[in-house]
Amino acid sequence: MKITVVGAGAVGATCADNIVRRELAQEVVLLDIKEGLAEGKSLDIFQTATLLEFDSKIIGSTNDYTKTAGSDVVVITSGIPRKPGMTREELIGINAGIVKTVTTNILEHSPDAIVVVISNPMDTMTYLALQASGLPKNRIIGMGGILDSARFKTYLSLAMNVPPSDLQATVIGGHGDTTMIPLTRLATYSGTPVSEYLSAEALQKVAADTMVGGATLTNLIGTSAWYAPGASGALLVESIVRDQKRIFPCCVYLEGEYGQSDICLGVPVVIGKNGWEKIVDFKLNETEQAAFNKSAEAVRAMNSVLASL
Ligand SMILES: NC(=O)c1ccc[n+]([C@@H]2O[C@H](COP(=O)([O-])OP(=O)(O)OC[C@H]3O[C@@H](n4cnc5c(N)ncnc54)[C@H](O)[C@@H]3O)[C@@H](O)[C@H]2O)c1
Numbered sequence: 001m002k003i004t005v006v007g008a009g010a011v012g013a014t015c016a017d018n019i020v021r022r023e024l025a026q027e028v029v030l031l032d033i034k035e036g037l038a039e040g041k042s043l044d045i046f047q048t049a050t051l052l053e054f055d056s057k058i059i060g061s062t063n064d065y066t067k068t069a070g071s072d073v074v075v076i077t078s079g080i081p082r083k084p085g086m087t088r089e090e091l092i093g094i095n096a097g098i099v100k101t102v103t104t105n106i107l108e109h110s111p112d113a114i115v116v117v118i119s120n121p122m123d124t125m126t127y128l129a130l131q132a133s134g135l136p137k138n139r140i141i142g143m144g145g146i147l148d149s150a151r152f153k154t155y156l157s158l159a160m161n162v163p164p165s166d167l168q169a170t171v172i173g174g175h176g177d178t179t180m181i182p183l184t185r186l187a188t189y190s191g192t193p194v195s196e197y198l199s200a201e202a203l204q205k206v207a208a209d210t211m212v213g214g215a216t217l218t219n220l221i222g223t224s225a226w227y228a229p230g231a232s233g234a235l236l237v238e239s240i241v242r243d244q245k246r247i248f249p250c251c252v253y254l255e256g257e258y259g260q261s262d263i264c265l266g267v268p269v270v271i272g273k274n275g276w277e278k279i280v281d282f283k284l285n286e287t288e289q290a291a292f293n294k295s296a297e298a299v300r301a302m303n304s305v306l307a308s309l
């Protein structure tokens with residue numbers, strides 16, 4: 001198994017680090033356009049092999065795509081992150097060009113790869129990667145919902161004072177401050193609805209905190225987050241390379257599912273060796289479906305900007 005991570009910045013390097021620690025591939029390639037960055041970070045990460053006892057090799061490359069040839073999975077993290085006060089959507093102008101070029105370069109050398117898109121605005125970048133590549137829809141997966149769901153569980157855990165790993169909670173819709181939909185109705189604490197532990201107001205606050213989870217971190221750090229994003233990317237890759245068939249909310253191309261078409265948006269999917277293999281129907285109620293439709297409207301408006309770039 002061979003995995004490439006494009007972008008050796010904060011998210012890309014953290015994702016690659018998680019991938020080798022979990023031994024998801026014999027070979028991992030970290031690639032960046034900035035001279036020396038990917039080589040340096042890869043060497044640093046590989047020097048932890050004897051300390052952390054993993055048996056995956058990682059090498060770096062400055063924009064030499066021949067090194068990525070034959071990759072089974074490629075994770076795209078290249079692109080600028082937002083600064084405090086910005087939305088993810090404001091990154092479209094610069095990141096669209098980067099994601100398009102990277103997708104083309106990658107597929108030239110790894111035509112069979114499954115592509116995971118992390119660069120923001122992620123829903124639109126996933127749609128762009130699908131269009132630019134012409135790949136079958138199942139091989140393009142946007143990562144955002146896994147991260148947003150992890151944040152949802154974190155805020156629930158803090159509010160309820162219970163371990164995050166005992167919580168099941170999912171965020172669907174777009175990966176944007178106003179477009180994501182934390183499904184509070186379906187969240188459980190080991191099978192029991194969380195509404196039995198939290199008041200409606202408390203649950204509302206958890207949902208609101210989740211939606212601005214990325215912005216909160218960006219304001220605190222000065223740039224956007226990377227530990228949880230990198231780990232989320234690696235978890236998605238793990239389900240692909242180990243064919244685990246885990247159900248994660250991911251950004252995938254919809255053709256009528258959840259009432260939407262010709263759009264990439266976050267819905268629960270089964271992830272396995274073929275990429276996203278099946279869309280799971282959560283049977284949304286009227287309010288949730290209305291929120292999903294509104295989210296789709298916003299993402300569709302952003303997708304339409306692509307034509308003018
Ligand atoms: N989807 C998510 O859940 C999620 C989570 C966190 C961050 N992000 C997004 O991920 C992206 C990366 O964030 P970051 O914090 O790692 O930023 P960063 O600035 O630390 O790293 C980005 C890297 O991309 C590289 N790069 C730029 N153009 C390139 C090209 N053409 N080819 C190869 N490499 C190129 C840069 O040199 C840089 O090292 C941002 O767009 C950010 O918004 C998404």
Ligand SMILES: O=C(O)C[C@H](O)C(=O)O
Pocket residue numbers: 081082088120147175213214215218224225229
């Ligand atoms: O918040 C951001 O801009 C980065 C990322 O999408 C996140 O949610 O952490």
